[in-house]
Amino acid sequence: MDQLAPRMRVKIWLEEDENMIFGPGCAMLLREIERCGSLAGAVKGLKMSYRAAWGHIKKVEDNLGVNLVEKQGGNKSGYSLSEQGQTLLEAYEAWYTAVEETSLKLAQQYFPWPVKR
Structure with missing residues (x-):
């Protein structure tokens, strides 16, 4: 048992009445849209279909x-995060980091192994 070196995993999201409000999948998608400037570029990086990504965002x-993304110019110009999308993404990432750090400290406190992130 002393040879274990477990890695902690945390997955958190917000929901209401079993409807997804915001979670890690949406956060990754928005971060990738922000990085690429387009949904098409984002889905390539995440290896998901355009239709699935667009459906997730719309849901x-x-x-x-609120709108999470905004169309930039014409059809070929891509997307950017709306002000609400940017605010929500930053809030989720800050919350996730705080939960992960707290969880890691607690895991290291409660378990006899060197728990890592």
Whole structure:
């Protein structure tokens, strides 16, 4: 048992009445849209279909009642995060980091192994 070196995993999200409000998948997708400047570029990096990504964004937008992304120019110009999308992404990432750091400290406190991130 002393030879174990477990790695901690945390996955958190917000939901209401079993409807996804915001979680790690949406955060990754928004971060990639921000990085690439387009949904097409984002889905390539995440290895998912355009349709699935667009459907996910629309579902979260419908559940929240806000737009997460904004079209830039014409059809070929891509997307950027809306102000609400940027704010939500930053809030989620800050919350996730705080939860992960707290969880790691607690795991290291409670378990006899050197728990890592």
